[in-house]
Amino acid sequence: MAESADAALISQAQSGDVAAFEALYKKYSTMVFRTAYAILRDRYAAEEVTQECFVRAYRGLARVQACDSLGPWLHRIAVNLSYNWWRQTHRYRLLPLDSLTVLEHSARTESPQAALYRAEVNDALAQALDTLGFDQKVALILFYLGGFSLEEIAYILDCPVGTVKSRLHYGRSKLRRTLEQMQRTLPEVAYEF
Amino acid sequence: MMWRRARRVSDDELDWAIRSTLRAETEGLEPSPQVWARVRARIADGRPDQERQARAVLWHARLANAIQGAVLAMLVLGFGLGLSRGFLGPDWHQTTAHSVPTVTYVSKSAGRYPKDVLNAKRLMQIDKQKPAPGAWRLPQ
Numbered sequence: 001m002a003e004s005a006d007a008a009l010i011s012q013a014q015s016g017d018v019a020a021f022e023a024l025y026k027k028y029s030t031m032v033f034r035t036a037y038a039i040l041r042d043r044y045a046a047e048e049v050t051q052e053c054f055v056r057a058y059r060g061l062a063r064v065q066a067c068d069s070l071g072p073w074l075h076r077i078a079v080n081l082s083y084n085w086w087r088q089t090h091r092y093r094l095l096p097l098d099s100l101t102v103l104e105h106s107a108r109t110e111s112p113q114a115a116l117y118r119a120e121v122n123d124a125l126a127q128a129l130d131t132l133g134f135d136q137k138v139a140l141i142l143f144y145l146g147g148f149s150l151e152e153i154a155y156i157l158d159c160p161v162g163t164v165k166s167r168l169h170y171g172r173s174k175l176r177r178t179l180e181q182m183q184r185t186l187p188e189v190a191y192e193f
Numbered sequence: 194m195m196w197r198r199a200r201r202v203s204d205d206e207l208d209w210a211i212r213s214t215l216r217a218e219t220e221g222l223e224p225s226p227q228v229w230a231r232v233r234a235r236i237a238d239g240r241p242d243q244e245r246q247a248r249a250v251l252w253h254a255r256l257a258n259a260i261q262g263a264v265l266a267m268l269v270l271g272f273g274l275g276l277s278r279g280f281l282g283p284d285w286h287q288t289t290a291h292s293v294p295t296v297t298y299v300s301k302s303a304g305r306y307p308k309d310v311l312n313a314k315r316l317m318q319i320d321k322q323k324p325a326p327g328a329w330r331l332p333q
Contacts, residue, residue: 018236025229033228034219041218050224054232118213125214144208145215172207179202179210 006070014061021061025054028070031146032078038141039082040089041130049085053078075146076156079138086134121179128178136171139164 006027012020032053037046056077057070064073129137135157142153154161202210 018233021236022229022233025232029224029228030222033224034222037222038215038219043222046222047224047228051228051231051235054229055235058232058236118217121210122214122217125210126218129214140211141215144212145219172211175211176202176207179207183202 010061010064010070013058014064021058024070028074029054031071032074035075035141035146036078036082038145039079039134039138040085042089045082045085045089049078049081052081056081071146072148072152072155075142075148076158079142079156082138083134120182124178124182125175128175132171132174136167136174139167140171140175143168 006024009020009024013024029050033046033050036049036053037043040046040049053074057074060077064070129140132140138157139153142148142156143150148156150161150164153164157164
């Protein structure tokens with residue numbers, strides 16, 4: 001149903017209907033923006049990537065077949081743009097200030113203990129994600145945040161499915177070690193108020 | 194301070210932790226409305242033409258550089274080949290050595306040797322002449 005709605009919008013946008021393209025933008029921009037943000041951890045960069053992604057999508061819309069789902073295609077553009085951005089700026093590692101507000105967000109709905117544990121896990125894993133290579137990190141983001149299948153991730157990253165599995169495996173192994181190390185070094189007092 | 198023993202994190206825990214981390218980082222994030230405004234402006238702007246023109250200029254510049262490089266390479270190559278063929282003129286040859294020695298054929302007729310051909314008698318005369326040390330001379 002969603003794909004047929006996409007197909008109609010795509011064919012309208014291909015004929016120059018900007019309103020149809022705006023509908024596609026509204027449908028996918030948040031997803032693309034969040035993926036770019038998760039990769040780059042920079043709001044400005046994520047907005048630039050989103051903007052460029054949709055401009056290029058509009059120009060390349062003629063190449064899209066009506067039956068295609070637009071999500072993986074848009075993410076492929078966004079990941080390539082994010083890679084370009086990351087390659088230019090990864091030497092200057094900037095930590096966004098809003099990563100410090102995780103505890104405040106989560107504390108609204110959870111008990112203080114659970115919120116604290118969750119915040120510590122999130123913080124440790126976010127740092128561990130930053131230490132992963134670009135390919136492993138993007139594979140994890142697309143799988144866990146984007147909810148894409150292995151085949152879709154393989155299309156987005158332009159690599160075989162086996163490579164995607166390998167990247168997910170090694171990325172998960174590294175994050176698992178981080179979690180286990182965190183549990184080993186976390187003081188008891190953190191769990192028992 | 195007490196420390197926890199290391200425990201293997203299960204797959205479910207790991208999945209939960211990764212998903213939770215990524216969602217916490219991006220929860221509630223939306224691109225600002227200016228992003229769509231900029232996208233629409235660029236679409237309506239006809240920027241593809243400008244970019245195409247810029248790309249064409251870039252390609253022309255690259256092509257011009259390539260042609261210049263090729264011409265320069267041909268000039269250098271031509272100059273190098275010209276040196277070996279002596280296009281600098283006859284003076285150049287005066288300082289160069291011939292790679293093929295000149296061969297003088299001597300006729301077999303007796304008593305008609307060229308002056309510069311040494312015979313046994315002449316060699317013996319040379320051997321008898323013992324010049325003083327430091328005064329070596331070629332025989333006349």
